[in-house]
Amino acid sequence: MNPILVIAERKITAPGKLNPASLEAITAAQALGEKLGAPVVAAVLEAGESGCAAECAARRLERVLVARHPLLGAYSPDVWVQALVQIITPLQPSYVLLPHTYQVRDFAPQLATRMGAGLISDVTGFNFASTPPRFQRPMFQGKFTAEFGFSGEGVPGFCTVQIGAFRGDQAAMGAQPAPIAAVTVTPEPSRLDSGEIFQEAKQAVDLTQAPIIVSVGRGIKEPKNLDLIRELATALGAELAASRPICDAGWLPMDRQIGSSGQTVAPKLYLAVGISGAIQHLVGMKGSRTIVAINKDPEAPIFEVADYGIVGNLFDVVPALIALLKENPA
Amino acid sequence: MNILVCLKQVPAKDAPLKLAPDAGWIRDDVTYETNEPDAFALEAALRLKEAHGGEVAALTLGPARAAQVLREALAKGADRAIHVEGGEAHRLDAFAAAEAITRAIAGQAFDLILTGLQSDDAGYGQTGVILAELLGAPHATIIMQIEPAGEKKVKVKRELESGNFQFVTMPTPAVLTIQSGINKLRYATLMGIKQAKNKPLATARLDDLGVTPSLNRQQLLGLALPQKSKGTTLLPGSPKEQAATLLRHLRQDAHVL
Ligand SMILES: Cc1cc2nc3c(=O)[nH]c(=O)nc-3n(C[C@H](O)[C@H](O)[C@H](O)COP(=O)(O)OP(=O)(O)OC[C@H]3O[C@@H](n4cnc5c(N)ncnc54)[C@H](O)[C@@H]3O)c2cc1C
Numbered sequence: 001m002n003p004i005l006v007i008a009e010r011k012i013t014a015p016g017k018l019n020p021a022s023l024e025a026i027t028a029a030q031a032l033g034e035k036l037g038a039p040v041v042a043a044v045l046e047a048g049e050s051g052c053a054a055e056c057a058a059r060r061l062e063r064v065l066v067a068r069h070p071l072l073g074a075y076s077p078d079v080w081v082q083a084l085v086q087i088i089t090p091l092q093p094s095y096v097l098l099p100h101t102y103q104v105r106d107f108a109p110q111l112a113t114r115m116g117a118g119l120i121s122d123v124t125g126f127n128f129a130s131t132p133p134r135f136q137r138p139m140f141q142g143k144f145t146a147e148f149g150f151s152g153e154g155v156p157g158f159c160t161v162q163i164g165a166f167r168g169d170q171a172a173m174g175a176q177p178a179p180i181a182a183v184t185v186t187p188e189p190s191r192l193d194s195g196e197i198f199q200e201a202k203q204a205v206d207l208t209q210a211p212i213i214v215s216v217g218r219g220i221k222e223p224k225n226l227d228l229i230r231e232l233a234t235a236l237g238a239e240l241a242a243s244r245p246i247c248d249a250g251w252l253p254m255d256r257q258i259g260s261s262g263q264t265v266a267p268k269l270y271l272a273v274g275i276s277g278a279i280q281h282l283v284g285m286k287g288s289r290t291i292v293a294i295n296k297d298p299e300a301p302i303f304e305v306a307d308y309g310i311v312g313n314l315f316d317v318v319p320a321l322i323a324l325l326k327e328n329p330a
Numbered sequence: 331m332n333i334l335v336c337l338k339q340v341p342a343k344d345a346p347l348k349l350a351p352d353a354g355w356i357r358d359d360v361t362y363e364t365n366e367p368d369a370f371a372l373e374a375a376l377r378l379k380e381a382h383g384g385e386v387a388a389l390t391l392g393p394a395r396a397a398q399v400l401r402e403a404l405a406k407g408a409d410r411a412i413h414v415e416g417g418e419a420h421r422l423d424a425f426a427a428a429e430a431i432t433r434a435i436a437g438q439a440f441d442l443i444l445t446g447l448q449s450d451d452a453g454y455g456q457t458g459v460i461l462a463e464l465l466g467a468p469h470a471t472i473i474m475q476i477e478p479a480g481e482k483k484v485k486v487k488r489e490l491e492s493g494n495f496q497f498v499t500m501p502t503p504a505v506l507t508i509q510s511g512i513n514k515l516r517y518a519t520l521m522g523i524k525q526a527k528n529k530p531l532a533t534a535r536l537d538d539l540g541v542t543p544s545l546n547r548q549q550l551l552g553l554a555l556p557q558k559s560k561g562t563t564l565l566p567g568s569p570k571e572q573a574a575t576l577l578r579h580l581r582q583d584a585h586v587l
């Protein structure tokens with residue numbers, strides 16, 4: 001079987017380090033490779049020795065390809081796509097796996113399209129009961145799981161692997177480091193002129209240290225109802241946090257946002273009130289020790305990660321909680 | 331600046347969804363709305379037009395009912411609309427959808443094409459980027475700000491992970507995928523709704539464009555309810571009983587209070 005290629009990503013803010021999501025993609029590729037009897041190869045793009053190839057090579061891989069070129073320092077989709085086409089074409093991989101990061105979202109559809117191939121995005125697992133395997137991914141905001149297959153022949157199947165679906169620390173290590181091989185790429189300069197990466201404003205609150213977090217979502221309906229959630233947070237001695245739409249609307253400041261574009265937290269108790277549980281929210285909180293979800297929709301995906309679930313109207317349940325906590329403080 | 335905005339009609343956020351009998355799609359007897367980031371993309375286009383002149387065209391690809399998102403867009407201030415109509419629209423993958431859009435706008439010149447970053451139903455997160463590739467145009471994704479930057483150039487702010495951002499400048503025509511929250515949405519006015527009736531709404535049929543699911547590069551093979559990975563304890567009873575049981579669990583079993 002032709003190899004499975006993993007495109008590793010360097011951290012955008014520390015380009016000498018591997019983005020840990022790359023290891024998750026390696027874990028997924030190893031699982032796929034084992035079933036299909038295909039070797040797994042990783043590729044790293046860099047402008048100069050970054051150390052990322054060695055980080056990959058510690059894992060059980062057939063080899064690590066390193067493309068080094070002055071244009072491969074800071075990311076630009078045009079350059080990445082050209083370089084990757086040059087890497088992928090001679091390798092003829094059966095599948096190409098990438099972590100579902102913002103960077104990959106930016107170029108992978110272009111790369112697959114240019115190669116005449118399809119891209120299955122946000123893959124959470126494989127179904128090996130059929131041949132070729134089927135690729136599982138969420139649809140309808142996580143309300144359903146879909147199975148997809150590729151329709152093209154003679155082109156690789158591209159998949160992006162959902163963040164957190166596979167464990168990076170379970171990527172099998174190799175008995176000895178995998179060989180690192182240089183590949184030559186000759187990309188043309190990008191049409192895009194990309195600036196430095198920056199943070200908007202200094203985070204005023206550090207939610208990562210909070211032992212208890214009460215997080216509120218769009219189920220709260222109106223900003224004036226936030227007082228109810230504030231009261232609950234006070235009664236629990238908790239920090240207040242929110243899903244993205246609450247912060248987008250300006251009802252709470254941005255630095256209280258939990259999720260892929262906000263903070264990642266793992267408190268001992270996380271109460272999600274009126275939050276549906278979109279994957280971009282879950283990645284920011286699913287490491288919490290105990291998760292409670294209060295939601296009126298029994299099918300809300302938040303219940304998939306909750307330890308305790310209350311299906312009900314938050315405007316009934318939260319006042320009841322506050323009353324009990326006042327009688328018998330936490 | 332002439333701008334095309336792609337708007338997808340998707341099931342409303344709180345519509346209870348049921349699988350169709352063949353588990354190939356959902357039952358379509360639900361309420362629909364404009365895909366959330368697409369509504370923000372339309373707003374961004376209208377603001378650019380108001381500040382810098384030009385025209386906004388709204389496009390949707392979908393069955394007859396999808397025309398509703400176009401009527402709303404026209405009422406909010408879009409100048410014209412294009413309905414790429416076909417009952418099989420939901421069976422097209424991101425590539426075939428982008429192909430259909432490309433064919434439907436052939437010969438029309440836009441400085442910017444705006445899409446949402448992701449659809450709430452299919453969630454491919456790909457259509458805009460593929461569209462850029464098919465048109466040979468540069469693109470940028472997850473955009474939180476757009477401003478013209480001199481002759482035939484646009485400067486945009488990309489959102490990156492964990493509160494990071496980056497400015498990117500590129501030549502137009504360009505394709506941008508818009509993130510929810512980039513601006514504050516307007517409502518259609520009564521006047522706008524009235525005027526919308528006289529604005530042009532062109533229709534192209536998928537059949538005539540030669541686009542069918544046979545162009546798909548990925549195939550949806552089935553839908554199912556997700557498997558629950560964690561043993562969630564659901565707390566029964568009245569709100570008061572649920573609250574009491576929860577606090578007991580948190581104190582006595584989870585030891586977190
Ligand atoms: C690239 C990208 C990055 C993103 N980053 C983030 C991020 O960092 N953080 C984030 O949170 N999101 C993020 N999102 C958005 C995410 O996809 C969801 O849109 C968002 O998390 C939904 O927020 P919500 O759960 O509050 O709202 P909704 O999805 O609208 O859910 C509201 C919930 O409230 C429930 N509800 C309504 N009324 C009541 C009631 N009376 N009582 C009880 N329950 C009720 C409903 O059943 C529903 O489940 C991102 C999206 C993208 C594409």
Ligand SMILES: Nc1ncnc2c1ncn2[C@@H]1O[C@H](COP(=O)(O)O)[C@@H](O)[C@H]1O
Pocket residue numbers: 336337338339365367368389390391392419424427444445446447448449450452453454455456457458
């Ligand atoms: N059927 C459609 N009609 C109009 N626009 C669409 C359609 N499908 C996708 N798009 C656009 O492409 C974006 C990304 O969709 P997707 O690739 O399905 O996640 C959406 O936010 C829309 O702007």
